[in-house]
Amino acid sequence: MPSPSAYGVGAILSVFKVLVVILVLIINSNSLGSETEDFGLAIDALKVKSFAQKELAATKLAGLKNERIDIILSALIEGKLYTKKNSGDVVIVTRLKGGDFYLEHAATGENLGIVGRREAKKISVNNKLRRYLKSLQAVRQLNVRDSDGRVAAIEAIVKTGDAKLRSLIVARQDIEENESVLKALENALVVFDLESSDPIRRLSAVEASSNNLDSNVRGKLNEMAADEGLSLEIRDAAIASIKEIEKRVSRFRAIETIFFGLSLGSILALAAIGLSITFGVMGVINMAHGELIMLGAYTTYLIQLLLPDLIEYSLLISVPAAFLVTGLVGICIERSVIRFLYGRPLETLLATFGISLILQQAVRTIFSPLNRSVVTPNWMSGSLEIVQGLSITYNRLYIFFFALMVFAVLLVILQRTRLGLEVRAVTQNRDMAQVMGIRNARVDILTFGLGSGIAGVAGVALSQLTNVGPNLGQSYIVDSFMVVVFGGVGNLWGTLVAGLSLGVVNKLLEPFAGAVVAKILVLIFIILFIQKRPRGLFPQKGRAADS
């Protein structure tokens, strides 16, 4: 415990500190008076309603010298700049949970406390202004230390298409040392040189643009190709470049379409693979399969709700959790309803359809009919750019590999484990298996649990692609049956091949026929195919299959 005298000394010291701060402030405000005043005025000018005037105000602000300008500009871009209603101060807002605002004075960074959300009015920004602000920001960041930041700034400057900014690029080129930044600068100059008055420069820029897929560049090339005032040489070069670009684009499109198809197919296969086990192995037409998928998606939602700090890992945790939850639900369904209905497909169909409705309405009552928001972790959003103009979205890529993994694991279970052996035996001949000492009931429970659990795992993947709502399952049940029937009942390989090929066929048809007709055509194709080969792509062989 400090002695009373220590308190005294502390108090004197703090008074002294305050005095010093006040003194410093006075000196500062004297020497920088007009500068701070301008700064304050420029910030206040942002409060106007018209976007054109806001643009002028922002330009003025960006021209001043103050370390808070970058903070204010980015707050404006992110929609965090507000006007405090009672004082008229421009403030930077941080939204708190529960809707209240934490305010920070824009000009000084002073903490203004927490207020209700109606006590501040947003300084709104539209797309045009946002783009302009980003270019202002880019110009300011052209000289930042981080080389990636510089590359991003250069790309943002190119995107503005503002010829006045060319000199900045040239200036930077003289002092730049980093390889990748130099390359970005060179590319930027090519774009600017498309409008150069020097014909040689322009020609080489046009020729160099043949691998640039940017929309602005294409626009300029198109203009040049059509402009009769230009020399024939440049126009021909422009036409050649456009042709080259188009060739590239259509090549990329072909690759993309295949990937889209595989991705759609992997989702179809993932959704169907659980059904393939229950339907194929046990002969149970489980109409509630879609709802099991839905429960898997809701498990993901719950996991994210329960572990808000582990969003990045939530999917990894959800996979086993969803497997357990839906597996247990599946076992309950099997024990309470399905086991009484073996060998009566029509009744099973009706009963499981009823269960699907019950599950849907239960979810609607518990979680509300509104869609629930499942957060996409950072590592799953965005896309992987292979080359300019060809990129693959991460979520699809991961789900594709995930589907293959699930498939591989299932294959191992069915081919290499005791359970798999028993399952296969029961599939081939139920009575004979029983005679050999296999407990049919136990195999039924485990198989149904396994199939249901896989449906839940599919739900985790789907939560990243589509709505997590009570109707999630309905949209996948028909597709799942389609895949299983097409692939051949009871054949895992068949399900995988059928899913992937249906996905690719669908995506190949889509550009020509449109999404609606493509879907219909696929359905017709399957109907015809089933007429020709009722047992699907890979029919089961053996005596049991014939009976």
Add this chain to the structure above:
Amino acid sequence: MYKTLQRVLVAIALTWSTSVVCAAETIKVGVLHSLSGTMAISETTLKDTILMMIEEQNAAGGLLGKKLEAVVVDPASNWPLFAEKARELIEKEKVDVVFGCWTSVSRKSVLPVFEELNSLLFYPVQYEGEESSKNVFYTGAAPNQQAIPAVDYLMNEVGATRWVLAGTDYVYPRTTNKILEAYLRSKGVAAKDIMISYTPFGHADWQSIVSDIKKFGSEGMKTAVVSTINGDANVPFYKELGNQDVSAEDIPVIAFSVGEEELSGFDTGPLVGHLAAWNYFMSVDAEVNDEFIDSWLAFIDDEERVTNDPMEAHYIGFKMWAEAVEKAGTTESEAVQEAIIGVAVHNLSGGIATMMPNHHITKPVLIGEIQDDGQFDTVWETTGTVPGDAWSDYLPVSEDTIASWQKPLSCGNYNVTSSKCSGQNYK
């Protein structure tokens, strides 16, 4: 023994008579919104809105000295069931007015019922127009109150010269896109610069379409997407837009069916700047809106809920109906139909909504950009309000048609060139 029997009889008679008296003393309000099935996601909120309005009206003393009583039925997103439930409400429950429907097909399904039984329906959702019924009051936007101003905004303020019209494959997007295509062509847009794409309900795989849009938009002209994609399909569509890096600054998407409620289902961070055209946003800065939001949050007892445009339409419709009933002194259909034309009430954006003779109302048009908190920020609005046009001026089949339910015309589709009223048969 006889005495007890007598007492029982008297008691029965008493309860019966009081129940009859009670029935006479309440005004029944039918609520016809799906509470299960695909549309439950949007329509449940509207049911709650009407229940809240009724509660408030009762707290303020009811109507004509009587209490209001809600009769809620669930048509379960099943279009034929809508007609059955409408008949049940009017014939069996004897309701005086119905607030209901969301999709155009459900409205078309109940329309003959309301006309046959001469009852009143307030329809709160933006729709494709080309209709005006004596018995229906359209409190949502007609195309000229949403689609056309939205396209004007993109053309004049954003500078779009190339257009993608993307929609779900059913009547509202098809008709709206037909009107928009005609409008764009009349503004000199070439056919090759308009791409039209339809997708099935609940479409979940948007990879190729988003990639098509990207390709269409990278050919050197400023491209904008006009989306009439409905309901659930929007979430995967926007997710795909975000993942494929289609930024609003390059290719803005303007939506007519995406409101605060649809956005509450996911993270809007990657969508900032994409647009929506409505007549109301929750973020509108008006005192009456703040009050409405407060009472909604209190009623629904959930701080996270949002308000949206169809809710405002129901708010306006309910206020208009209440005022017309007071004005007419009765809830009888004919009298209310006559009294409601010209009735003006406050809307939630601080202006006035008036019921027009064509049974549409006046509305301001707002264009908003999506923010990262799932709200819209108004970036443009009409200076005054726009009266709803039942029959589009841009479609050759309806350019000469007008609607007015005021005497002497009293016709929903009057052809001004042939001076003929073709009666109430709609396509």
